[in-house]
Amino acid sequence: MRTYKEQMGTQTTIEKLEILADAAKYDASCASSGTSKRNSTGGKGIGSTEGMGICHAYAPDGRCISLLKILLTNHCVFDCHYCVNRKSSNVRRARFTPQEVVDLTLSFYRRNYIEGLFLSSGIVKSSNHTMEQLVEVARMLREEHDFRGYIHLKTIPEADPELVHQAGLYADRVSINVELPTDAGLTRLAPDKNARQIEGAMGKLKSDIVEAKDNRKRFRHAPRFAPAGQSTQMIVGADAATDADIVGKASRLYDSFRLRRVYYSAFSPIPDASAVLPLKRPPLIREHRLYQSDWLMRFYGYQPSEVMQATEADGNLPLDIDPKLAWALKFRERFPVDVNRASKEQLLRVPGLGVRAVGRILASRRHRTMRLEDVAKLTVSIAKVRPFIVTADWRPVLLTDRADLRALLAPKQEQLELFAA
Amino acid sequence: MTALQHVKLGTYYVVALPEADDFDFWRERARALVQCEVPPDRIAWVEPGGSGSLFSHGDRRLPVPPADAPPVRASKAFVSLAKSAICHSDPERFALLYRLLWRLQANPRLLEDGADTEVRRLDELARTVRRDIHKMRAFVRFRLVESEDEEAGEHYVAWFEPEHHILRTNAGFFVRRFANMKWSILTPKGSLHWDGNVLEEGPPAQRSDAPQGDPTEDLWRKYYASIFNPARLKIGAMLKEMPRKYWKNMPEAVLIPELVAGAQSRESQMVAAGALEFDERPETLEAIDKAIHACRKCPIGSLDNHAVMGEGPKDAALMIVGEQPGDQEDLAGRPFVGPAGQLLDWHLERAGIDRRSAYVTNAVKHFKFVQRGKRRLHQSPTAKEIDTCRWWVESERQIVQPRLILAMGASAARGMLGKTVSISKARGAPIPLEDGSELWVTAHPSYLLRLDGAAQEEQSRLFDADLAAVKARLAELAG
Ligand code: SF4
Numbered sequence: 001m002r003t004y005k006e007q008m009g010t011q012t013t014i015e016k017l018e019i020l021a022d023a024a025k026y027d028a029s030c031a032s033s034g035t036s037k038r039n040s041t042g043g044k045g046i047g048s049t050e051g052m053g054i055c056h057a058y059a060p061d062g063r064c065i066s067l068l069k070i071l072l073t074n075h076c077v078f079d080c081h082y083c084v085n086r087k088s089s090n091v092r093r094a095r096f097t098p099q100e101v102v103d104l105t106l107s108f109y110r111r112n113y114i115e116g117l118f119l120s121s122g123i124v125k126s127s128n129h130t131m132e133q134l135v136e137v138a139r140m141l142r143e144e145h146d147f148r149g150y151i152h153l154k155t156i157p158e159a160d161p162e163l164v165h166q167a168g169l170y171a172d173r174v175s176i177n178v179e180l181p182t183d184a185g186l187t188r189l190a191p192d193k194n195a196r197q198i199e200g201a202m203g204k205l206k207s208d209i210v211e212a213k214d215n216r217k218r219f220r221h222a223p224r225f226a227p228a229g230q231s232t233q234m235i236v237g238a239d240a241a242t243d244a245d246i247v248g249k250a251s252r253l254y255d256s257f258r259l260r261r262v263y264y265s266a267f268s269p270i271p272d273a274s275a276v277l278p279l280k281r282p283p284l285i286r287e288h289r290l291y292q293s294d295w296l297m298r299f300y301g302y303q304p305s306e307v308m309q310a311t312e313a314d315g316n317l318p319l320d321i322d323p324k325l326a327w328a329l330k331f332r333e334r335f336p337v338d339v340n341r342a343s344k345e346q347l348l349r350v351p352g353l354g355v356r357a358v359g360r361i362l363a364s365r366r367h368r369t370m371r372l373e374d375v376a377k378l379t380v381s382i383a384k385v386r387p388f389i390v391t392a393d394w395r396p397v398l399l400t401d402r403a404d405l406r407a408l409l410a411p412k413q414e415q416l417e418l419f420a421a
Numbered sequence: 422m423t424a425l426q427h428v429k430l431g432t433y434y435v436v437a438l439p440e441a442d443d444f445d446f447w448r449e450r451a452r453a454l455v456q457c458e459v460p461p462d463r464i465a466w467v468e469p470g471g472s473g474s475l476f477s478h479g480d481r482r483l484p485v486p487p488a489d490a491p492p493v494r495a496s497k498a499f500v501s502l503a504k505s506a507i508c509h510s511d512p513e514r515f516a517l518l519y520r521l522l523w524r525l526q527a528n529p530r531l532l533e534d535g536a537d538t539e540v541r542r543l544d545e546l547a548r549t550v551r552r553d554i555h556k557m558r559a560f561v562r563f564r565l566v567e568s569e570d571e572e573a574g575e576h577y578v579a580w581f582e583p584e585h586h587i588l589r590t591n592a593g594f595f596v597r598r599f600a601n602m603k604w605s606i607l608t609p610k611g612s613l614h615w616d617g618n619v620l621e622e623g624p625p626a627q628r629s630d631a632p633q634g635d636p637t638e639d640l641w642r643k644y645y646a647s648i649f650n651p652a653r654l655k656i657g658a659m660l661k662e663m664p665r666k667y668w669k670n671m672p673e674a675v676l677i678p679e680l681v682a683g684a685q686s687r688e689s690q691m692v693a694a695g696a697l698e699f700d701e702r703p704e705t706l707e708a709i710d711k712a713i714h715a716c717r718k719c720p721i722g723s724l725d726n727h728a729v730m731g732e733g734p735k736d737a738a739l740m741i742v743g744e745q746p747g748d749q750e751d752l753a754g755r756p757f758v759g760p761a762g763q764l765l766d767w768h769l770e771r772a773g774i775d776r777r778s779a780y781v782t783n784a785v786k787h788f789k790f791v792q793r794g795k796r797r798l799h800q801s802p803t804a805k806e807i808d809t810c811r812w813w814v815e816s817e818r819q820i821v822q823p824r825l826i827l828a829m830g831a832s833a834a835r836g837m838l839g840k841t842v843s844i845s846k847a848r849g850a851p852i853p854l855e856d857g858s859e860l861w862v863t864a865h866p867s868y869l870l871r872l873d874g875a876a877q878e879e880q881s882r883l884f885d886a887d888l889a890a891v892k893a894r895l896a897e898l899a900g
């Protein structure tokens with residue numbers, strides 16, 4: 001029999017890529033937007049970022065592919081139950097050298113397949129050793145190859161803060177996954193992890209980011225630090241946390257650590273899962289509802305407490321209708337809203353009116369008194385909006401009092417989706 | 422182009438554009454025509470290659486505005502939308518832009534009226550063009566051309582089929598991104614060539630002018646196939662952002678049909694490979710007893726053995742957890758009846774703990790052994806086996822709801838905590854568990870059996886101390 005070392009040595013790049021991309025697919029984030037603008041003119045290397053990220057392909061799971069998202073290695077000394085790379089799992093293992101990751105990133109980038117690299121890793125030897133390797137990849141890309149594309153590093157909360165700091169100097173974005181919405185879930189499913197350590201590391205990153213921003217205001221040449229900020233991910237449906245728990249946790253994280261994004265990843269069956277996990281994956285639509293509620297808080301002025309008001313008795317958001325509609329149905333007394341008079345804030349509460357539609361209504365109504373057909377031109381579906389608005393020629397006939405309003409408005413298609421999930 | 426002439430009222434005019442996306446040219450002509458008060462329905466705008474002029478008899482000599490003509494007004498919003506919209510392939514776009522410019526003179530804030538049909542059309546054209554620009558940035562795939570000539574260096578060539586006239590508008594993006602690379606983008610509407618210093622425009626090209634493959638595409642395809650999660654197929658979402666019309670020039674797209682077709686079996690493989698199909702948690706101890714006898718979730722269950730259920734009061738305040746049944750337990754079908762059990766009983770008695778008041782069970786429900794002749798030799802369960810069987814001890818815990826759990830040995834501790842702890846470090850102090858109960862960890866009595874002399878005395882003493890602490894703590898909890 002060949003020794004373990006020999007087996008590793010004979011793996012080709014393509015075999016490693018298969019294993020280490022496969023292991024990275026449970027991370028929801030692939031975004032490459034919101035960093036500082038730069039391009040490769042005047043440099044030696046390649047790459048640019050122009051604010052907006054680019055999705056270079058879409059996978060059959062509907063998710064965007066914008067970055068080369070891989071693990072440096074899927075060996076891990078930790079034993080988190082929801083994780084496919086857990087120590088006690090029997091998955092095939094592989095390990096890239098930093099040089100291999102650099103080469104892959106550059107050759108994909110040159111062919112315009114990707115915006116950059118999203119690198120994370122299982123923990124080998126020690127947290128510090130692993131973090132050093134991650135930083136080394138970013139350093140080689142930036143310093144040796146003058147790479148100006150996007151780099152996202154998943155940092156290891158247990159590593160020395162100085163190493164985590166270095167990651168922020170090379171990367172556009174840094175992230176630390178909180179993994180699970182509740183401390184109880186974390187204790188149970190990620191026994192090697194520690195909530196306080198994770199939040200401590202996030203807090204440190206936040207102050208590094210704030211400080212670097214501050215310095216750049218005063219000294220033009222102060223080094224940039226993670227210009228695209230920090231993000232995190234939590235797994236939904238692996239423990240008993242309700243949507244109310246999750247929304248609460250997310251809003252606390254946004255507030256305390258000024259995160260750019262919280263990603264939700266519906267727990268999905270993983271090879272070699274442990275028996276402590278639930279057997280059924282949660283419906284994907286649950287993940288979707290959480291993103292919608294995130295959206296309500298970030299762009300529509302909803303307070304976390306208001307999103308929680310939209311949950312049902314079991315603490316979860318309804319699956320058949322979106323959270324905005326759920327909220328509106330619970331607070332019917334706030335409707336209908338007069339399209340010709342209402343404030344922007346009031347209009348943003350109307351189910352079916354997006355930020356864009358509200359902007360167009362506000363602009364248009366300076367020129368005309370809005371009738372139902374005018375609103376229809378500016379919205380995706382007037383049927384959904386109609387029960388909640390008043391226009392020059394329309395007033396809902398106590399529709400907001402109808403008990404079957406929910407059934408009337410619940411989109412048929414989403415029910416199908418539910419069924420399919 | 423024809424030099425501008427003087428105004429001819431009542432005439433139709435034909436404006437032929439030199440390029441399909443020439444905004445400046447359009448703006449010059451449109452401005453003059455507005456100043457000469459030529460109404461929109463008197464002008465035919467013709468793009469290169471376009472014939473469709475109803476006014477083929479129209480006059481190609483345009484009127485010259487009088488020197489004192491008022492300036493033409495256009496809002497910033499209009500100019501920026503028009504610059505995008507002019508790249509659209511709709512032959513009507515120039516006329517639409519002119520109509521809007523015409524109307525803007527009377528109503529400078531026209532663009533704000535999103536409910537106006539022409540404003541909406543402009544918006545839509547601009548949006549479509551921006552999307553096409555974005556998709557080109559995303560879906561261009563360069564291929565490396567191997568050159569004989571070493572001097573020439575690497576050359577990257579792409580074939581792309583944009584829907585609208587966006588090639589020139591988009592050139593800057595590729596120049597900024599690949600500034601130090603030599604590249605060409607070939608399209609049916611024209612081509613771009615960048616040598617690292619200078620950008621040149623070339624004539625329309627054909628697909629056969631572009632290289633056919635690149636070895637890196639195998640890696641890229643492997644990546645594409647591996648990064649998606651087959652457990653969450655969402656074909657509609659994919660098609661919305663990456664419509665089929667783009668597929669033919671994307672090397673990874675050939676995989677899509679088989680990936681979609683194979684996803685379901687890949688998902689079930691994922692589940693079969695690991696995620697164990699436990700049903701709902703059993704609600705009674707009897708149900709657990711029945712279920713563990715049928716359980717084959719880990720290889721131990723398939724040895725020639727029976728399962729051993731925990732025993733004791735359903736509402737015991739103390740739960741004692743061992744590693745796994747041994748030879749005698751397996752035969753008797755009861756936990757802790759063999760030598761280790763007898764030693765445990767002896768120590769419990771000394772500590773003043775009534776075994777019958779405790780719920781006694783094991784982290785692993787089946788006996789793991791290797792056959793040596795007639796003897797079945799005990800073997801320790803692996804971490805994975807303990808984690809798998811954890812489902813059953815946890816089910817027992819949920820029903821009994823003990824206030825205190827005594828885990829004996831590393832396997833039992835792992836069954837409770839999900840991670841391996843060192844007994845010597847963990848013993849002597851409670852570990853709070855998430856359900857509010859607390860865990861105490863001690864050695865397994867069979868460990869004591871294997872020792873002798875001073876070592877055995879020392880370990881017995883420690884074991885007794887642990888039991889005494891548990892006894893005291895139980896009294897406290899009951900108090
Ligand atoms: S040892 Fe536990 S998990 Fe393994 S087969 Fe027996 S009951 Fe099932």
